[in-house]
Amino acid sequence: MSKYTDDKYIVVDLETTGLDPFNGCEIIEIGVTEIVNNQIGRNYSRLIKPKGIIPSHITDITSISNEMVQDAESLETVLPNFRKYVGNTTIIAHNAKFDLKFLNYYLDLLGLEPINNHICTLEMLKKCKSYKGKNKKLATACEYYNIVNEHAHRANSDTLATAKLFLTIKDDVE
Numbered sequence: 001m002s003k004y005t006d007d008k009y010i011v012v013d014l015e016t017t018g019l020d021p022f023n024g025c026e027i028i029e030i031g032v033t034e035i036v037n038n039q040i041g042r043n044y045s046r047l048i049k050p051k052g053i054i055p056s057h058i059t060d061i062t063s064i065s066n067e068m069v070q071d072a073e074s075l076e077t078v079l080p081n082f083r084k085y086v087g088n089t090t091i092i093a094h095n096a097k098f099d100l101k102f103l104n105y106y107l108d109l110l111g112l113e114p115i116n117n118h119i120c121t122l123e124m125l126k127k128c129k130s131y132k133g134k135n136k137k138l139a140t141a142c143e144y145y146n147i148v149n150e151h152a153h154r155a156n157s158d159t160l161a162t163a164k165l166f167l168t169i170k171d172d173v174e
Contacts, residue, residue, distance in 0.1 A: 004119070004170045009035040010085075011092045011166065013158040014099050015062045017054055021105035026050035027075055028064055030082060031155025033163040035092070040163050045156035047072040062153045075106055083112045094138045094162045096120035121165050127173045141165055 011033040018025030028048050034041035047064065049072040059065050093099040096118045104114040125136045133144040142149045142161050145168050149161035 002171045003173075004166075006090055007037055008089055009092050009119070009163075009166070010089050011035065011159040011163040012086075012099055012103075013093060013155040013162065014102055015058075015064055015153065015155050016102055017050055017052065017058055019098075021102050024052065025102075026052060027079075027102055027106060028054060028058075028069055029062070029155040030078065031157075031159040032085075033156070033159035035163050035167065038167060040160070040167070043156055043160050043163075045154070045159075046078055048075050048078050049073065050075075063151075064154075076110060079106055079110055080112060083107060083115075086115060088117065090117040090119060091115060092119045092121060092162060092166050094121045094141075094158070094165070096122070119166070121162055121169070124166070124169055124173050128169045129174060130172045131169065138162065138165070145169075 013031040014027050015029035016025050016027050028050055029045055031045035033043040047069050049069045054064060054066050100115060100118060107114055122136045125131050125141055131144065133140045138158065138161060139152055142165065145165065147161055147164045149157055151157035
């Protein structure tokens with residue numbers, strides 16, 4: 001019997017300008033995939049215009065350029081709507097510690113409630129009886145379980161892959 005019994009989950013992934021919001025790194029894309037009654041639902045992402053520039057090595061990884069975000073909404077516009085949308089729904093992320101560090105840093109900055117209800121698929125892989133991949137990276141787990149992630153390091157594709165991974169392994173976690 002699975003311990004993952006909520007009717008709805010929201011899978012979240014962020015693309016950022018670096019690794020640490022405390023050093024000025026910013027969110028440049030938020031992706032979401034809904035899981036409703038164990039079915040994949042809505043999948044989308046939103047680009048966010050940072051205050052600074054996107055470093056070229058981040059563009060190399062994510063394919064998100066400064067030109068792509070120049071007309072995007074600011075985090076101050078996007079994040080309150082995102083927080084309202086999430087509400088009390090449990091979020092799922094691969095390496096949730098990373099995404100929550102950014103989300104909760106910027107939620108706090110905007111005086112919004114932090115996100116505490118979360119499931120981490122990376123942590124689930126550590127407890128998954130069937131997983132024998134060489135590491136716990138999303139790409140490795142997707143390859144192991146034959147999950148296609150068409151545009152890795154883009155938030156909507158990564159959330160879709162993470163949602164499929166969650167549904168694949170949720171009944172196999174001790």
